Amino acid sequence: xxxxxxxxxxxxxxxxxxxxxxxxxxxxxxxxxxxxxxxxxxxxxxxxxxxxxxxxxxxxxxxxxxxxxxxxxxxxxxxxxxxxxxxxxxxxxxxxxxxxxxxxxxxxxxxxxxxxxxxxxxxxxxxxxxxxxxxxxxxxxxxxxxxxxxxxxxxxxxxxxxxxxxxxxxxxxxxxxxxxxxxxxxxxxxxxxxxxxxxxxxxxxxxxxxxxxxxxxxxxxxxxxxxxxxxxxxxxxxxxxxxxxxxxxxxxxxxxxxxxxxxxxxxxxxxxxxxxxxxxxxxxxxxxxxxxxxxxxxxxxxxxxxxxxxxxxxxxxxxxxxxxxxxxxxxxxxxxxxxxxxxxxxxxxxxxxxxxxxxxxxxxxxxxxxxxxxxxxxxxxxxxxxxxxxxxxx
Amino acid sequence: xxxxxxxxxxxxxxxxxxxxxxxxxxxxxxxxxxxxxxxxxxxxxxxxxxxxxxxxxxxxxxxxxxxxxxxxxxxxxxxxxxxxxxxxxxxxxxxxxxxxxxxxxxxxxxxxxxxxxxxxxxxxxxxxxxxxxxxxxxxxxxxxxxxxxxxxxxxxxxxxxxxxxxxxxxx
Numbered sequence: 148x149x150x151x152x153x154x155x156x157x158x159x160x161x162x163x164x165x166x167x168x169x170x171x172x173x174x175x176x177x178x179x180x181x182x183x184x185x186x187x188x189x190x191x192x193x194x195x196x197x198x199x200x201x202x203x204x205x206x207x208x209x210x211x212x213x214x215x216x217x218x219x220x221x222x223x224x225x226x227x228x229x230x231x232x233x234x235x236x237x238x239x240x241x242x243x244x245x246x247x248x249x250x251x252x253x254x255x256x257x258x259x260x261x262x263x264x265x266x267x268x269x270x271x272x273x274x275x276x277x278x279x280x281x282x283x284x285x286x287x288x289x290x291x292x293x294x295x296x297x298x299x300x301x302x303x304x305x306x307x308x309x310x311x312x313x314x315x316x317x318x319x320x321x322x323x324x325x326x327x328x329x330x331x332x333x334x335x336x337x338x339x340x341x342x343x344x345x346x347x348x349x350x351x352x353x354x355x356x357x358x359x360x361x362x363x364x365x366x367x368x369x370x371x372x373x374x375x376x377x378x379x380x381x382x383x384x385x386x387x388x389x390x391x392x393x394x395x396x397x398x399x400x401x402x403x404x405x406x407x408x409x410x411x412x413x414x415x416x417x418x419x420x421x422x423x424x425x426x427x428x429x430x431x432x433x434x435x436x437x438x439x440x441x442x443x444x445x446x447x448x449x450x451x452x453x454x455x456x457x458x459x460x461x462x463x464x465x466x467x468x469x470x471x472x473x474x475x476x477x478x479x480x481x482x483x484x485x486x487x488x489x490x491x492x493x494x495x496x497x498x499x500x501x502x503x504x505x506x507x508x509x510x511x512x513x514x515x516x517x518x519x520x521x522x523x524x525x526x527x528x529x530x531x532x533x534x535x536x537x538x539x540x541x
Numbered sequence: 542x543x544x545x546x547x548x549x550x551x552x553x554x555x556x557x558x559x560x561x562x563x564x565x566x567x568x569x570x571x572x573x574x575x576x577x578x579x580x581x582x583x584x585x586x587x588x589x590x591x592x593x594x595x596x597x598x599x600x601x602x603x604x605x606x607x608x609x610x611x612x613x614x615x616x617x618x619x620x621x622x623x624x625x626x627x628x629x630x631x632x633x634x635x636x637x638x639x640x641x642x643x644x645x646x647x648x649x650x651x652x653x654x655x656x657x658x659x660x661x662x663x664x665x666x667x668x669x670x671x672x673x674x675x676x677x678x679x680x681x682x683x684x685x686x687x688x689x690x691x692x693x694x695x696x697x698x699x700x701x702x703x704x705x706x707x708x709x710x711x712x
Contacts (some may be wrong), residue, residue, distance in 0.1 A: 222626040225667040260610045260665050261575075263679040300573055303609030305664060319568030319594075321607040337566070373610070380628040380669035387670045414626070416665075443628055457627045461664055467607070 151233075153390040154366055155374045156347065162236055162514050163281060165273040165357035169244045170289045177248040177356065178204055184355045184363045190216060190308075190345030191415065191439025192514070193371075194354060199342050201334035206340035211251040214336065215242050215342045217258045218313060219303040222461060223441035226376040227346040229388045231258075231265050234350055235272040239296060241349030243286060244356055246294040249342060254296040257313050262305045269298055305465040308405070309513050310343040312467070322470045324513035334489035346377055347440070367393035368494035371432045373441065379404050381413075382446030391431070398427040406444040411529070416441035417458040420519035420525040421451070451530045455484045455523050462519040473516025474506040480523050490537035501527065551589050552660035553578070558593035568594060568604060570609050580620075581612045609663070617652045619697045621645075622663035623675040623685075633686070638662075640687035644694050655657060657698070 151157040169177050171222045182197025203211060219227040230238065242254040258266060273296050277342070286292045304322045306312045311325035314336050335341020344352075351373060355363045367373045371393040377400070380386045391400060397414075401407055411423045414431070419441065422429065433444075442497025445454065459481035468474045483500040486492035504520035511517045527534065542550075557574055561567035570591055575582050582605055584598075591598040605611040609690075623629075623638055642648055645658050651657040668674035671683035682693055 219667055220665060222665040223628055223669050224665070228667045259667070260608075261663065261676065264681060269575060299570065301585055301608075302569065302573060302611050303663070316569065317566065319565035319604065321604055323607075373664065378669065380672070381631055417627075445631075449631070453630075457625075457630055461626060465664060 151388070151390070153374070154392065155363065155390070156230070156350055156376055157353075157390045160237070160354065160357050162485065163240055165353035165355075166240045166243055166247075166281065166287060169356050170287050170292070171249055174250060176202060177244065180356060180360050181248070181352055184360045185367075185370075186348065186351060186355060186363075188345055188349065189347035189375065189440070191221070194448040196344065196348055199332060199344070200245065200248050200329070203340045203342045206333050208340050210253075210339045211249055212336045212341040213242055213245045213249065213251045213254040214310075214313065214317070214341055215256045215349055216308065216310065216313060216343050216345050217256050218301050218308040219346070220259060221309050221418065221439055221441050222458070223380055223413065224378045224439060225380075226378045226388045226440045228262060228265065228377070230346050230350060231262070232268060235269055236276070237350050237353055238346055238372075239272060239276055240281070241351075241353035241519055242296055243281065243294055244253070244348060244353050245342060245344065247286075247292055249287075249340070251342075252293050252295070254294065255317065255336070256298045257301060257307070257317060258298055259301045261305075264299065266298060266300065273298070276383070278423065278442075280290045304467075305461075306467045306513070306515050307516060308469045312513070313343060314341065319352065321467070323467050324515075326512070331437075345439075347381050356364040361408055368430070368432060375431070377431075377440050377442050379406075379442045379444065381442075381444035382406060382409065382449070383444045388499065389486070393432050394428050394430050396428055397422060400431060400442065401427065401444065401486070404444070408447060410447045410449060411445045413441070413443040413445065413454065413522065414520075415439055416443070417461050417516070419522060420521050421445075421529065422525075423529040451526045452484055452488050452534060455526050456488065458522045462515070466515065466519070470510075470512040470516060471494065472510045473512070473519060476503055476511075476516070477519055480520060481505060484523070487534050488537060489539045490535075492535075494535070497527070542583070547585060550583075550586055552581070554586065554589045554593055558590075558600060563594055563596060565596065568596075568601070572605060576611055580618065581615045584613075587613070615652070615656070617657050617659035619677055620659045620661065621675060621677050622661055622666070623649075624664070624668065624673065625662040626665040626667045626669070628669035629666075629672035629674055632684075634673045635685045637675070637685050637690060639672045640658075640690040641694075644690055658694070 178200045186196045187193040282295050284293050286294050301307050307316045307322040309324050312322040316322040331341045364372045372388050375393050376390045411421050462477040466473045507520050559570045561570045587598050587601045588625045591601050666674050673685045
């Protein structure tokens with residue numbers, strides 16, 4: 148199968164090992180396994196998966212949904228593309244296990260429109276699993292467990308990776324995030340209890356059931372168990388998708404990909420933070436330098452203001468426009484970066500912008516607006532010496 | 542639009558509504574299929590979709606205007622989307638962009654006068670390890686160089702008729 152080097156995700160497991168095991172257990176036992184494993188959402192937010200499943204499982208409703216979030220849109224993230232194309236079967240198995248655990252009959256994969264070329268393979272694999280009895284009525288011969296998976300496409304909106312915006316989009320609406328609470332685990336797709344899990348999370352869950360909680364918790368560090376799949380791009384010799392133990396330091400990671408001489412790395416894409424070389428001893432984990440998997444390596448010659456400008460242009464375009472801090476704040480920050488590049492920004496004005504950025508972090512409605520000033524703020528914090536008094540290039 | 546064309550489009554929409562369900566959840570897939578087939582969603586199509594789903598046409602327009610891949614204005618047969626996000630930018634996106642404009646004779650956001658090509662930017666295509674990347678309709682091109690741009694566009698022109706049929710089969 149795959150030649151990728153891995154520990155948990157990038158390994159070969161006999162198909163349906165996890166699902167077969169899950170079906171011999173009670174639903175509550177499956178959820179307990181996931182909870183005991185300490186698995187956290189691999190999309191970036193890091194919410195404990197077992198807790199999410201348990202909430203949806205205990206919500207009272209006849210209809211429940213499992214939604215696989217394959218709307219990977221964070222700049223610098225492409226690990227789900229690799230998982231979707233190389234571990235399709237394992238992903239569908241994971242979705243089915245989640246369906247069994249929470250008592251759902253329908254799984255929906257929300258695939259980003261940019262990955263239309265992956266759709267056929269996924270649909271074919273769904274059909275194959277249905278013909279083998281791993282989807283449909285009495286899945287795997289288990290009485291009264293009916294489950295099927297459908298695929299729905301996105302249409303080029305970054306914000307739809309936010310779970311409530313994704314659900315709005317599935318319901319045929321503009322992808323504008325909802326207020327939370329209520330959370331999707333109670334009131335999700337069509338008002339029914341719904342779990343929204345990232346692609347990597349679902350494959351990892353199937354591995355945990357297949358190979359056991361003890362095997363899984365051997366990897367990672369105390370509060371963040373397991374491994375993580377990273378998308379690494381930018382100024383390095385071997386960009387690509389890698390699986391590393393959680394707890395690896397940035398320096399170790401850079402050594403693996405041949406990016407040793409980096410000036411900084413962007414952890415977590417446009418909504419993440421810029422980490423300067425002096426902090427490369429930090430570990431890549433939820434507690435220290437978190438990332439949904441996006442690592443962009445910046446070489447010595449890179450201009451940090453170019454980075455900030457690129458990300459803010461991104462957010463100006465992708466803000467859904469629903470709430471004021473995000474809609475109005477991002478263009479102002481972008482303008483500020485342009486002023487810095489032209490050498491026409493005073494310290495006083497920059498301080499005003501930084502206070503605006505903090506307001507955006509606090510007052511925006513969803514994660515997009517709350518995290519959009521992160522890169523801007525971290526660049527100002529760490530690279531103050533190179534941003535003032537610029538002479539513009541004519 | 543000719544009456545017969547209207548009728549064909551109305552029939553298509555009716556069939557899609559039957560396939561995806563006449564409630565609001567069917568809206569996105571219907572719009573996506575119409576977009577793929579007609580390269581835009583016309584006022585007439587919006588009204589027909591609204592009628593099938595029993596919602597106001599402005600609701601349909603509201604959804605179209607939200608999503609980058611759905612259009613109310615005609616686009617070219619080939620929509621070229623060049624990734625403008627950081628990794629591709631660092632890999633040399635600017636020169637590829639310049640050459641695309643040179644080859645097509647239009648700026649980003651425009652469609653060629655023969656209606657064949659629409660050129661635009663896209664946000665992260667998820668091909669950051671192989672940048673600069675771009676999509677031509679649904680097909681991904683990676684490690685694009687300014688020299689390759691000419692080739693890719695010529696290839697589009699050559700396969701134009703073949704590809705047009707391919708798109709229609711898709712619906």
